[in-house]
Amino acid sequence: LAKTTQPISMDSYEGQEVNITCSHNNIATNDYITWYQQFPSQGPRFIIQGYKTKVTNEVASLFIPADRKSSTLSLPRVSLSDTAVYYCLVGDSWGKLQFGAGTQVVVTP
């Protein structure tokens, strides 16, 4: 399983865009990149998944460069409720995912 590196924390104001970059230099050919969100005392919630280029859904965008050694989760116009820990995971299946340290995002008014 590829190891991931993310910033420990990021601060933002409401309405701003938050971009979290994750490094995964040892990503394998079959690996996908998946991002989860976790609030205190809750289980992680799926945000987005991608393999290459760009993926967008109703809550976020995921940018993956051609070499796939990193990825950037983009949260547009964050609100206070987006304060959470965000995890970047890399693996060749949905199942056995190893969580890294995650990024604590704090959104303030």
Add this chain to the structure above:
Amino acid sequence: GAVVSQHPSWVICKSGTSVKIECRSLDFQATTMFWYRQFPKQSLMLMATSNEGSKATYEQGVEKDKFLINHASLTLSTLTVTSAHPEDSSFYICSAQDREPDEKLFFGSGTQVSVL
């Protein structure tokens, strides 16, 4: 999306007793479920992989005799912490893999275990 129900949400028990946690996939069949534990301010640590009808696969360093896992049906997996001690106090989370349509992984809401 699919729902994974985890019960109880919290439990307090005496040292030496056992604690059983249930993980159910409510609207899909999950041949594979996973159990994690999480200490305060730390990330999730994978404990074991639970496969329906077979023995669980434990991660290195996780005592299989202490953390008993049973996956008796396609919608239910249980984790039993046997002879619990204060150091077993943690947040336990399960996840289930949905085989249809795209094998997404869904997580339960977690169980906070406090051993006195």
